[in-house]
Amino acid sequence: MTLQHAIPMPGMLHPAGPAASPLASLGWVLLAISVVVVLVVSALVLTAALRAGRESTGVRRSGRGLSWIVVGGLVVPTVILTIVFVLTVRTLGAASPPARSAATIQVVGHRWWWEVRYLDSLPADIAVTANELHLPVGQPVRLELSSADVIHSFWVPELAGKTDLIPGQHNVAWLEADHPGVYWGTCGEYCGLEHARMQLTVVAEPPAAFRRWLDRQRQAAAAPSSAAALAGQGLVTEGACALCHTVRGTTAGGRLGPDLTHVGSRRLLAAGAVANSRGGLTAWIADPQGLKPGSAMPAVGLSGPELQAVVAYLETLR
């Protein structure tokens, strides 16, 4: 099964935000220093090897050898390491969460999907979604990370380094994007069979567009109008779907799987495993174990017309 993102590889070398650029810069500097050191040391070792080869017998004492050791083995490394240390500390400072953020997002890792919750001091303005995270361009967002089961790791390489999601613990990370776009995120800590298909779509958009998106996410599901969608809603709320999924505004209140209130507006499904198209949605519901074997989504056994109705309904949930 192929992955649905075009993954820029390697993402961390193309930083797109202030949480990631210091890390990338530090990475390049360390790489440069390491390359130089390796070259120098290799040259010295080669020289020593070649010279030793030409030596015949006898040991030659030389006082100059000691200064090589002291300078090359003590002074130079100390200087280099001190420089690296200072750079690292400055990088850590640059990459630390800023004091104020445009939004606080609670991310809870599940096997194998991301629960995303936009917090707000007014409880009625809390928005819940899954597997997709939006942020306003040029403004930092704060992430509060925890896990519902095992250790996962939040990793959007172009935007930040990894931060683990540990059950029973609350970690804090942050993201900021310099330019609008779609960024790819994934789980960075092996968490089971479908660890590779636990991906996160991060969308950076202008602040006004972000506000509109967030307002949309806060609303309950729109009531369906077409007959097929109405039938689909009945199947979703009265059937198996409601046991695991929530569609706010209906009686479906399950919490085992992702919130579907606005599933129609997401770019991908099943945490990046399936395209969010009519075909992808239909295939996913019809045979989830074929697309993402081992995931908690069972084949619910809908007939053809039932499946079409359910898909018609879910498509209206934008």
Added chain:
Amino acid sequence: MSSRCRSAAVGAGMLALLAVGACTQGAGGSERPVRGRSMPAAESTDRAAGVYPGIHPAVVLGELRNPYTGDRSAIATGQMLFNAMNCAGCHSGYAGGGMGPSLRDSTWIYGNSDAQIYSTIVEGRPNGMPAWGAKLPEEQIWKIIAYLRTLGTSNEPVKPPKPAYTVYQPPK
């Protein structure tokens, strides 16, 4: 035996073991429950003729067996489903009962064979047990039943907790 012969024999033996292992591994997870519509086979003539009281699922369900009995992974999933599907809401978090009866004890109002528990969950029962058949896939129901079988035994995946106090004493 020569060393080469010996190593060949050992190799063949290991291959044989692997083959056996693969066979038994495959059996556990993919076996489908056996269903039949036939009446039970004629009993031995020791039984008196007549019609017998009590629940006899074999009449309708045939020899329904749980394909996940003893399967540790299924039991763990069953425990997760027991909570997620809210069985724990009525029967309590460790199935000791609350609104619904205890599932840990040996009293089973509607029978304790695999088939009887399965049909109780699928069909519901008049005194308050909801019917899950239209909502829970068959596989998930069997996994829950596999979990129920471990209650009170050493195989119970999550043991009931102990409270922090026997009698609460406020701190000094």
Added chain:
Amino acid sequence: MENGPLPRKHSAGRLTTAARAELLLAVTLAAAACAGPAPRRAEAEPHRPSPDSSLIDQPGAPQPGEWTLPGRDYAGTRYSPLDQITVANARNLRLAWSFSTGFARGFEGQPLVVAGMMYVVTPYPNKVFAIDLSHPGGPLRWSYTPPTDPASQGEACCDVVNRGASYGDGKIVFNRLDNVTVALDARTGKVAWQTTLGDIDKGETMTMAPLIVGNRVFVGNSGGEMGVRGWITALDLGSGKVLWQATHTGPDQDVKIGPRFKPAYDWLKGKDRGVSSWPGEQWKIGGGTVWGWVTYDPELDLLFYGNGNPGVWNPDLRPGDNLWTTAIFARDPATGEAVWAYPTTPHDSWDYDAINENIPLDLTIGGRPRKVLLQMGRTGYVYLLDRQTGQVISATPFEHVNWSTGVDLKTGRPQVAKDKETHEGVNTTGICPAATGAKDQQPAAFSFRTKLIYSPATNLCMDYKGTSVGYIAGTPYVGAEVMMYPGPRGNRGEFIAWDPVAARKVWAIPERFPVWTGALVTGGDVAFYGTMEGWFKAVDARNGKVLWQLKTGSGTLGNPITYLGPDGRQYVAVYSGVGGWSGAVALGLDTTDPTGALGFVNGMKDLPSYSQPGGTVYVFALP
């Protein structure tokens, strides 16, 4: 029947019709003669009986020998002026007769006695018995078996109890577990009307005792553990038609918050707080059910009641104050408009329903007469509210309380102890009182003579861990793993006398188990209560001395009443039948799961040794 209640005043057995009528007339005339000028409420010192019981005014109460409302009067004082049974002779009480209902589930609630008949409503299936008291042994005049849906048993969180009926306009009005309010003709047992008010598929049930005021019946629903949206409804007593219905979550229009609503505190003001204090659509499954007691003040023309927990027990699933749940409400009985509301635990995290009875009293507090409303709260506080405004006058702990350090009288909000908050995935230990509270629905009584409140009480603490739960309609919506255990000192219950003016416990009788019966107090200064083992006790209301006790067949959870039989003698009646939330373990739950029955199993593992199920009405009298 050697010990049968043969009336002493008459020879050879049965009363003739004429004699019965004469007796009734005599009693009525006597009662009429006793009704005098309005009482002097308040001032008299506590514990000293006022000289003339007959000057006590109990609006809504029937003749002294009858019991027609659950709490006997509109205020729910459960006080009876009958004084044949006194402190001196109570030790001679003995069983007069008993009546086995045939059902063995938890018997909460109380019988009614009116016009020589006793009316008993059983737990599911809510069968009604009309016992003819004028004949020895009380044969049935009629019985009524309603077609209560058996599936409703699967929606009742805390045993299939029923808390009784009300009598008015010749009708016995009660609620069926499957959400039908039924009015029966009291003489014939025929159905006068019945009104379906809820849906068990949504997890709704009805267990509370209706209150009849004038020609209106007030009822509420149950299901705060099932994701039900709570309401109170007024029905017309004559026809059963719905007059109005108010919810406790959602927009102001649904909660009937309008121009008359004047909350006492600023944090209660604002539009549609019943929506904005909830995330998303959680208010639609937000609890606030009315499964306890409704009382009424005719002077202010206000209905008082409290509502239950905000739905799911895991508080992290519903950030916000979750208005208007766990609140004491005052409403206009004619229109249902809310006049004030006081949420006792905004963003409740411990299941401290506020459904306990609210008794309107006129007391002298701080030197001046105040119109108060008194509630012995689940939270462990005795709330004294100004019943005109809903302002908290005082909140005094009557059992061990550590979830809060007190109620801030400026804001009315409890000061929650940080280490006793509950959260998902966190096991908070040693929270006192436990979820059942320092007192649950079992109602207190107030004596107009001693000026004391007589109250059952519970001394349990708990561990409480929030767990993840999804909402599946028709199934519980709880999300908490709870285990209860005895509180400090180890006795799990007590029966107390509380001085509402001095705000202190005057005396207490410790009990092994939580006291789950209501209280009764009489003009003879005798208070009655029962234990979960089944001991039914008469105590001296002035000092708590146990005067008499008798072990009934099963644990007692019901509320005792007293009445005059057609023979003119005073009788005391109580149900005996263990169950309910606290007694669930005696109905066959497994003690190896300490989280059973929402945590109660751990605290009551020994109960089955003391009480097995039963279902009998016990009636006692002097010889």
